[in-house]
Amino acid sequence: xxESSRRSLTGAPSSSSQDNHIFTSGATGTNAAVIRGAxxxxxxxxxxxxxxxxxxxxxxxxxELLKQVQETGAKMIEMPDNDDLTLFEASSICxxxxxxxxxxxxxxxxxxxxxLLETCAQxxxxxxxxxxxxLD
Amino acid sequence: MARDPGSIVGxxxxxxxxxRLPGKRREFSPICLAGLxxxxxxxxxxxxxxxxxxxxxxxxxxxxxxxxxxxxxxLIAIQQNGPKNIGFFGTRNMGFLHQQLxxxxxxxxxxxxxxxxxxxxxxx
Numbered sequence: 001x002x003e004s005s006r007r008s009l010t011g012a013p014s015s016s017s018q019d020n021h022i023f024t025s026g027a028t029g030t031n032a033a034v035i036r037g038a039x040x041x042x043x044x045x046x047x048x049x050x051x052x053x054x055x056x057x058x059x060x061x062x063x064e065l066l067k068q069v070q071e072t073g074a075k076m077i078e079m080p081d082n083d084d085l086t087l088f089e090a091s092s093i094c095x096x097x098x099x100x101x102x103x104x105x106x107x108x109x110x111x112x113x114x115x116l117l118e119t120c121a122q123x124x125x126x127x128x129x130x131x132x133x134x135l136d
Numbered sequence: 137m138a139r140d141p142g143s144i145v146g147x148x149x150x151x152x153x154x155x156r157l158p159g160k161r162r163e164f165s166p167i168c169l170a171g172l173x174x175x176x177x178x179x180x181x182x183x184x185x186x187x188x189x190x191x192x193x194x195x196x197x198x199x200x201x202x203x204x205x206x207x208x209x210x211l212i213a214i215q216q217n218g219p220k221n222i223g224f225f226g227t228r229n230m231g232f233l234h235q236q237l238x239x240x241x242x243x244x245x246x247x248x249x250x251x252x253x254x255x256x257x258x259x260x
Contacts, residue, residue, distance in 0.1 A: 018218075018219050019219050019246070020219050020220050020221075020222055020245050020246060020248060021219070021220075021221045021222070022222055022224060022242055022245060022246055023221060023222065023223045023224070024223070024224040024225070024242075025225070027228050028228045029226060029227055029228035029229060029230050029235065030224065030225065030226020030227060030228070030230065030235075030238055031224070031225075031226065031228075032235070033226075033234075033235040033236070033238035033239040033242065034224040034226075034238060034239070034242040035242075036239050036242075037238065037239040037240065037241065037242025037243035037244075037245075037246070038242050038243070038246050040239070040243050041242075041243045041246040041247050043246045043247070046246050047246070095225060098223045098225070099223060101221055101223070102220075102221040102222055102223035103213075103220050103221055103222075104213075104220050104221070104222045104223070105222075105223045105224075105225065106222060106223070106224050106225075106241070107224075107225040107226055108225070108226035108227060108230065108234070108238060109225075109226060109227055110227055110229075113227050116225055116226065116227065119225055120225075123223075127205075127209060129209065129210070129213055135227065135230060135234060
């Protein structure tokens with residue numbers, strides 16, 4: 001696992017213990033929207049992006065946003081060890097990692113989003129507070 | 137146009153519901169898909185005299201009530217009211233408006249400063 005973090009270029013105040021910290025992954029859709037929201041708040045210090053594989057394995061449309069994440073100084077965690085795994089397996093490991101770092105989960109899924117629903121079930125088993133929004 | 141609510145409900149729910157109880161009228165509410173109200177259930181007296189065999193059956197299963205542990209966890213979470221690490225997961229396939237909503241939620245969560253007891257005492 002490779003963690004990279006640079007000092008904020010925006011001059012935002014440093015993270016204090018009274019702020020919420022957002023963890024998400026680097027995919028398009030939900031993850032990208034979450035990243036955009038956190039960056040828009042100009043608090044990259046309160047954002048951590050956990051990628052299921054290395055940066056190079058991310059789709060081109062995500063890479064642009066992820067580069068922006070790095071430039072703003074938000075923390076990005078890559079998992080190059082999982083490059084040989086399928087995206088499903090790597091995502092599952094990535095989701096487990098995120099669950100272990102948080103107290104609360106917010107998820108946007110469809111009723112047939114297998115991995116996401118499994119992730120929520122696992123988070124509940126781990127006594128995390130889970131809020132699940134169904135888009136269908 | 138007068139329609140038999142029983143048959144509509146039967147078609148929606150996929151079951152043949154027993155006909156309306158005699159002497160009772162029921163207004164069909166399009167909001168309630170099951171279409172079953174208190175008037176459809178036999179009274180206590182009717183249950184004793186006629187039995188419950190004709191009582192309408194509802195297919196919907198009542199949601200499982202949260203366990204005591206879940207209640208306690210939520211109470212503790214409310215009491216703590218401190219900063220949280222929040223994980224966001226979600227599908228890749230969603231419309232622009234859904235993405236906008238999520239973006240605003242994330243934005244708000246980052247900007248929300250949790251009101252801890254320490255801050256309250258500082259203000260006094």
